[in-house]
Amino acid sequence: MKTLQILGTGCPKCRKLAEATEEAAIGLGLEYRMEKVTDIKAIMGFGVMTTPALAVDGVVKISGKVPSAEEIRKILSV
Numbered sequence: 001m002k003t004l005q006i007l008g009t010g011c012p013k014c015r016k017l018a019e020a021t022e023e024a025a026i027g028l029g030l031e032y033r034m035e036k037v038t039d040i041k042a043i044m045g046f047g048v049m050t051t052p053a054l055a056v057d058g059v060v061k062i063s064g065k066v067p068s069a070e071e072i073r074k075i076l077s078v
Contacts, residue, residue: 001031002076003058007043008051010036016066017052024072 004021008014018036025032037043037055046055050064054072061075 001033002056003033003035004076005035005037005055005058007037007046007048007053007055007060007063009040010038011052013066014052017054017062020066020069021054021072023069024076027069027073028076030076 002025004025006014006018006021008017014036018034022034025034037046043051043053046053046058046060048060048063052066053063054061054075056076062072067075
């Protein structure tokens, strides 16, 4: 099971990233657990300076933008 973490304060871009990530994961038929990390110190602990960001199993894959569900699907299928 993959852990998908949305790093951000809960802004509209963060919500769009969460929606696109969920769409991609469902499209791939992945078993996953989604977490929303909103604590600034925790986000900085990932080394992220611009949000929103997506971490997969604790590794940051995207930061500072909201990619399409298709782009996320490519990242998740690796």
